[in-house]
Amino acid sequence: MTEQQALYKYSLRLGDNALILSARLSEWCSNAPFLEEDLAVTNMALDLIGRAQAMLKYAGEVDGNSKTEDDLAYRRGERDYYNNLIMELPNGDFAYTMVRQLFVSTFELFFYEELQKSTDATLAAIAAKTLKEVKYHHLHAKDWVIRLGDGTEESNRRVQQAVNQLWMYTGELFEMDGTDALLMKDGIAVNAEHLKMGWIQMVTQILALANIELPADGYMQSGSRMGIHTEHLGHILSEMQYLQRAYPDATW
Amino acid sequence: MVVSRFDKEQILDILATIPDPEIPVVNILEMGMVKDVVIGDDGYEVIITPTYSGCPAVGMITADIRSTLEAKGVVPTTVRMVYDPAWTTDWMTDVAKKKLHDYGIAPPLHSSCNDEMLDNNTITCPRCGSERTHLLSRFGSTACKALYKCDACLEPFEYFKCH
Numbered sequence: 001m002t003e004q005q006a007l008y009k010y011s012l013r014l015g016d017n018a019l020i021l022s023a024r025l026s027e028w029c030s031n032a033p034f035l036e037e038d039l040a041v042t043n044m045a046l047d048l049i050g051r052a053q054a055m056l057k058y059a060g061e062v063d064g065n066s067k068t069e070d071d072l073a074y075r076r077g078e079r080d081y082y083n084n085l086i087m088e089l090p091n092g093d094f095a096y097t098m099v100r101q102l103f104v105s106t107f108e109l110f111f112y113e114e115l116q117k118s119t120d121a122t123l124a125a126i127a128a129k130t131l132k133e134v135k136y137h138h139l140h141a142k143d144w145v146i147r148l149g150d151g152t153e154e155s156n157r158r159v160q161q162a163v164n165q166l167w168m169y170t171g172e173l174f175e176m177d178g179t180d181a182l183l184m185k186d187g188i189a190v191n192a193e194h195l196k197m198g199w200i201q202m203v204t205q206i207l208a209l210a211n212i213e214l215p216a217d218g219y220m221q222s223g224s225r226m227g228i229h230t231e232h233l234g235h236i237l238s239e240m241q242y243l244q245r246a247y248p249d250a251t252w
Numbered sequence: 253m254v255v256s257r258f259d260k261e262q263i264l265d266i267l268a269t270i271p272d273p274e275i276p277v278v279n280i281l282e283m284g285m286v287k288d289v290v291i292g293d294d295g296y297e298v299i300i301t302p303t304y305s306g307c308p309a310v311g312m313i314t315a316d317i318r319s320t321l322e323a324k325g326v327v328p329t330t331v332r333m334v335y336d337p338a339w340t341t342d343w344m345t346d347v348a349k350k351k352l353h354d355y356g357i358a359p360p361l362h363s364s365c366n367d368e369m370l371d372n373n374t375i376t377c378p379r380c381g382s383e384r385t386h387l388l389s390r391f392g393s394t395a396c397k398a399l400y401k402c403d404a405c406l407e408p409f410e411y412f413k414c415h
Contacts, residue, residue, distance in 0.1 A: 036391070039389055039393070040390060040391040043392075043395055046306035046308070047304060047305060049306045050305030050306025054305060054335065122335075124336070125335035125336030125338070128335070129335045130305065132338060132415055133305065140391075
């Protein structure tokens with residue numbers, strides 16, 4: 001693997017994470033518990049779309065095969081997608097979506113804080129922009145998890161259930177492979193393993209305020225770094241890519 | 253090769269006539285979205301930066317810049333988007349903040365660089381001036397705004413978030 005190939009894959013991975021989570025959050029549009037939350041989830045989805053666009057555009061430039069961000073989003077099969085599995089899981093109930101938002105945005109707080117120091121100027125610039133938006137997403141998710149966890153018996157039970165079910169998907173956020181190792185040598189990529197301690201501390205603190213117990217560390221799901229996904233990604237893509245597959249090069 | 257008939261000042265004056273598509277009371281210069289104008293041998297380049305990465309107005313702003321300059325004979329023009337340095341509400345001019353206020357949108361208080369101030373601020377009602385307001389929703393009708401309600405005059409209003 002050359003550094004160029006690694007950078008392509010790294011940018012794809014970051015773009016795919018944003019794109020797929022954005023697709024999931026968008027599903028709440030008109031289905032959220034109330035109007036203000038409808039605005040909130042779709043606003044966060046919009047930030048993620050913007051980030052996906054910037055990352056995939058850059059991936060296309062690095063690749064050099066004149067692929068646009070749209071080509072990369074609409075014309076790759078699931079085995080060529082590298083988003084973490086947690087992003088593609090169905091939304092579940094509102095508590096489940098907010099717990100995922102908490103896990104992901106807390107990770108992103110730490111991750112983009114580091115990536116803005118990347119020696120790659122484009123990644124650093126996108127990261128600095130992203131970090132501002134992620135802080136707001138994190139604040140929102142944190143408030144909800146505490147409010148629901150520290151709420152009624154029912155809401156507490158649902159948050160606890162979501163935490164228990166999602167926990168096995170958090171290990172993958174900190175995984176690293178040859179792509180990361182190669183890019184880290186030149187200070188391009190972030191050492192994700194180093195972020196784990198800070199993440200655990202922050203999440204533990206928030207869950208404690210929400211009267212939620214931290215699950216025991218057990219089996220962690222894995223696979224996305226190799227393009228291996230849950231059955232759910234294919235369904236997202238079939239819907240998202242329908243038009244470009246049925247009518248290639250369609251414009252309007 | 254383009255014989256440069258326009259200088260930077262003239263181009264900026266033209267750009268100042270382009271309103272922000274989402275908040276038409278301010279223009280794109282006052283919003284701090286125009287980073288630079290570069291006059292080269294083969295044309296003009298306008299460098300812009302988005303407010304939020306997913307800001308849907310960027311496409312329209314790009315088109316507006318091109319068509320407005322073209323109509324004035326500033327051709328050929330390209331528009332380039334940069335992310336660095338990231339846009340902040342600190343770049344909004346005082347004039348723009350005053351215009352927002354008069355339009356009924358509470359202007360941003362300060363920079364989001366100050367993390368503790370990201371939320372739970374005292375926002376003054378742009379209609380009656382009361383400080384007795386509360387947050388209704390952190391997210392509003394566009395990425396850049398939050399929703400508040402005034403407890404004095406009871407009117408809901410938008411607040412331009414610090415960013």
